[in-house]
Amino acid sequence: MPFIDYLVLTALDEEWTSMIKILEPNITRDMLYRTDDSITYRLWKQQPRDKKGNYLIAGATMSRGTGGQANAAVLSGNSIRLWKPSRVVLMGIAGSLEADSLMLGDIVISENVFGYEVGDAYTDKFEFRRTVNQTSALDLDRVRAFLDTEELYKAWQSECYEASKELGLYDKLNGRPPELHIENIASGEFVVKSVKFGQQLKDQIDWSIKAVEMEARGLFVAMRQSGHRNDSLMIRGISDYADENKSKLEKESKDMWRKFASQNAARFLKAMLYDKPFQPVSPDYKLDADLGNLTDFRKEGIPQIEHQNLGSQTVSVPKLLVRHDPNPPLKIEVSFTSATDIDAKGLCIIEAGGQPKFVREEFIEPGLISFEIPAFESGFNLALLLSFSSKVDSLEVNCIDVFKRTATISLLM
Structure with a gap:
């Protein structure tokens, strides 16, 4: 049985720094929890709108540098064994393979995660080997319920849209607020900066892939090895189009699209938890102290x-x-x-x-x-x-x- 409600992980420090200000802006030193492992966890509570109970949340960044599947598998595996969470959330940024619909600042929730690695390498080409992991039907149901509730969804969009002003991105959205998508993603060891590479993923792995990232497959491996179910969500903000202009876009925006995408993912998680998708796992304490013999x-x-x-x-x-x-x-x-x-x-x-x-x-x-x-x-x-x-x-x-x-x-x- 679980100790806590949610384990929230990010791959990179910059993702964590952007998102923790949304998820728990008042975090203090006494909310840190250190172990013998190389992860310092931040602990906080979130109360849902009905104010009945609290969600207990432990969060951490998995990497001080570059992410990847191996690092994600080891560190998330240790975190799952330590906290025994009811649910796991992997958050951060991703690249879109559908520039016309999955746009900068949008967030994508993965329905299926297609892991890929190089299976065969030839003189002039290589072929991928794939794995498939599905997000649990229960978690996806709660996301869809949020998406179908116009009041909640519009409020999240408005919050993201207004936040773009502070980052200097408001005019670049062209009047279109960020949107939420439930799509299939690909997870591999490559930072994708090529439209041709993205098309190769679609051709060899699955035509339905709409975004790319690097750590989700590692998390699913860790969950399987620890005996944990697929009670997880991959929430990714779109920060680029996984094309040849990726580095230029990040330089010209001074990484503001990366920050905006990360924060929009955090805004969604916070809004969904406020709506109480699940019953908190642990009741509050009640002492029953009588003097004895x-x-x-x-x-x-x-x-x-x-x-x-x-x-x-x-x-x-x-x-x-x-x-x-x-x-x-x-x-x-x-x-x-x-x-x-x-x-x-x-x-x-x-x-x-x-x-x-x-x-x-x-x-x-x-x-x-x-x-x-x-x-x-x-x-x-x-x-x-x-x-x-x-x-x-x-x-x-x-x-x-x-x-x-x-x-x-x-x-x-």
Whole structure:
């Protein structure tokens, strides 16, 4: 079962920089999540229009330089295994093979991704070998529902159209706002700058290909190898026409078409999530903390931490948090006050599968005990055992996960 709702990936840094300003403009340093891998993730929440629940989203760029299938497969595979997302979105830019209909600033959602590589090379030509991956019917249904809802679709178009003014592209759109297309795309290791090459793809791979990019095939390989379903979307903004003028267009526009295309893709994702295409996977936290009896903790394998001096106080919370769903990493913080300086000890017991599975020793600061709780793929229960060298006046427990979702409860002493 998934930890989060959406894993959002881009191939290039420039795509990420453009899109994160749309998806989460107020992102701060404390929203970063670092692992031992070479990816730093940005974590944020998006609330749908009905304000019932939040989508939990982890996003990252897969490359600091040039993208490609191999890099996409490795890094997206690691990300999928880490976050176990309900759905995956690959965003960025693409080149259009249909200049008359799939125009600059438009976005294309892939229905089928035709991966290609050189299969046979001859003296004067080469032939392609292809693979085919389909976007899930459920994800495409939600895109079509958005497209068919005139109010939502027109609002997205207007937002994109107005945004073109800031980039100096408004007059170049000739009164035509960006459009959304559901088409087949080709994904290979080539930066396509040739109309002839694009036509060869159509001739050898499939006549229905309308755009080209470089990473989608790698993502599908990663999803297959990780046992993930095809719950994914390829959302690409059109930044060029995959022809001999590609480099000239980028130079003359100072890459503004690339930025505009990336941002339009992000505007679409944000608008679609606001309309709540799916139910969020993880409910908010609710602490159920009642003071218990020490006998609840007289179990084999659970260390005893009580202070033994006169006037000491031991607090037990046999049921603090009960989760039935998979859960990302979180922190339990216990803050306390006392009339005198006191020593404190803490133990957090995590029960999974009917027995204590993890015991996390405390990290103590003045007036604070905190526990780092790892991610869990199934349900679990949390219990606390706290011991103070003298009586405490107040006690407050906070549960905070990596997405900054918080639940707080005060315990009467």
